[in-house]
Amino acid sequence: RKEVEQDPGPFNVPEGATVAFNCTYSNSASQSFFWxxxxxxxxxxxxxxxxxxxxxxxxxxxxxxxxxxxxxxxxRDSKLSDSATYLCVVNKGSARQxxxxxxxxxxxxx
Amino acid sequence: GAVVSQHPxxxxxxxxxxxxxxCRSLDFxxxxxxxYRQFPKQSLMLMATSNEGSKATYEQGVEKDKFxxxxxxxTLSTLTVTSAHPEDSxxxxxxxxxxxxxxxxxxxxxxPGTRLTVL
Numbered sequence: 001r002k003e004v005e006q007d008p009g010p011f012n013v014p015e016g017a018t019v020a021f022n023c024t025y026s027n028s029a030s031q032s033f034f035w036x037x038x039x040x041x042x043x044x045x046x047x048x049x050x051x052x053x054x055x056x057x058x059x060x061x062x063x064x065x066x067x068x069x070x071x072x073x074x075x076r077d078s079k080l081s082d083s084a085t086y087l088c089v090v091n092k093g094s095a096r097q098x099x100x101x102x103x104x105x106x107x108x109x110x
Numbered sequence: 111g112a113v114v115s116q117h118p119x120x121x122x123x124x125x126x127x128x129x130x131x132x133c134r135s136l137d138f139x140x141x142x143x144x145x146y147r148q149f150p151k152q153s154l155m156l157m158a159t160s161n162e163g164s165k166a167t168y169e170q171g172v173e174k175d176k177f178x179x180x181x182x183x184x185t186l187s188t189l190t191v192t193s194a195h196p197e198d199s200x201x202x203x204x205x206x207x208x209x210x211x212x213x214x215x216x217x218x219x220x221x222p223g224t225r226l227t228v229l
Contacts, residue, residue, distance in 0.1 A: 043203050043220040044154065087153060096142060096207060098218060102153040 001026055002102075006088050009104035017078045021104050023071040023088030032091040033064055035073045037084040038103065044087055047073075078108045112138045114206050116221035123194055124229055131189045131224045133204030139184035140206035144218065145177075148201040160187055184208070194228045201225050 006023045013019050025033075033050040048055065050062040050071055061074040071088055088101035113136040123129050133143055142161050146154040158174075160166040160181035168174045178190040187206075191198055202225075205218040 041201075041223075041225070043223045045220070046217060096218070097144065097156055097159055098205075099156070100146075100153040 003027060003099045004088055004090050004101035006086075006101035007104050008102075010107060011104065012107045012109060013078055014109050015078060015080060017108075018074065018076045019078060019106060020075075021073045021086055021088070021106075023073075023101055025069050025071070025088075025090045025099075027090065027092065027099075028069060030090045030092070033071050034089040034098075035060075035062055035071075036087040036089055036100075038087055039084050044089075044100075047086070075106075078106075080108050080110060082106060083108045112136075112206075112219045114140075114204065114219045114221040116204055116224050118224060119222060120225040120227075122227045122229065125195050126193055128190055128192045129194055129226060131191075131202055131204075131226075133187045133189070133206070133221050135185045135206045135208065135219070138206075139208045140187070141184065141208035143181055143187040143204055143206045145179060145187075145189050146203045146205070148203060148223075154203060157189075191226065194226070196228045199226055199228045 004025050035047040036044040037047045038044040048057050050064045052064050054063045059076045063072045085103040085105045087103045089098050115134045117132045145157045147157050148154045156169050157172045158166045158168045158179050160179050162181050162184050166179035181187040201223050203223040205220045207218050
């Protein structure tokens with residue numbers, strides 16, 4: 001089993017749509033959770049950290065369920081500029097090393 | 111946020127040669143740097159973790175004699191791919207976290223990556 005598993009995608013959605021990505025992780029000792037976005041041939045950039053209480057940043061909402069070891073990202077009112085690969089990222093227990101999911105590709109269509 | 115640079119941004123080399131990639135933290139002290147590799151349509155895979163002044167810790171399956179990592183200062187880490195072969199062609203990305211004045215960054219800051227093509 002992979003340490004971090006994500007929806008394989010790709011997701012092709014029209015502008016304005018709401019899209020949700022899911023992710024599960026295997027290491028119950030993980031303490032930090034993130035969503036990164038990666039544009040083609042670029043480095044990943046932090047989109048948002050994910051907290052147990054859930055957190056929202058504009059059109060983006062992230063949720064964490066520690067009991068189920070499940071993380072989600074919701075994007076509302078999709079924009080063309082949201083087209084990217086979204087990476088679910090978990091730290092390795094208490095260490096600083098990050099484990100990346102394989103990513104879910106999103107294409108927002110005009 | 112903090113800035114991490116990488117050099118070169120891309121390199122093409124012949125099989126059997128060695129390639130050095132530099133990773134620099136520009137405005138903070140990187141106590142820890144990480145090196146990743148990403149093959150096409152795959153996610154980032156951690157290769158090694160390096161702490162300033164000590165030997166790097168390599169992930170399982172990564173040959174330490176092939177991928178030499180040096181982290182001699184708080185702002186510079188280098189990855190040398192020795193005797194590169196076509197299967198080493200990949201996108202190599204470094205990241206760093208550390209200290210800036212009184213603050214300790216938990217976030218990792220990524221460099222822009224180096225695209226290596228071995229002919």
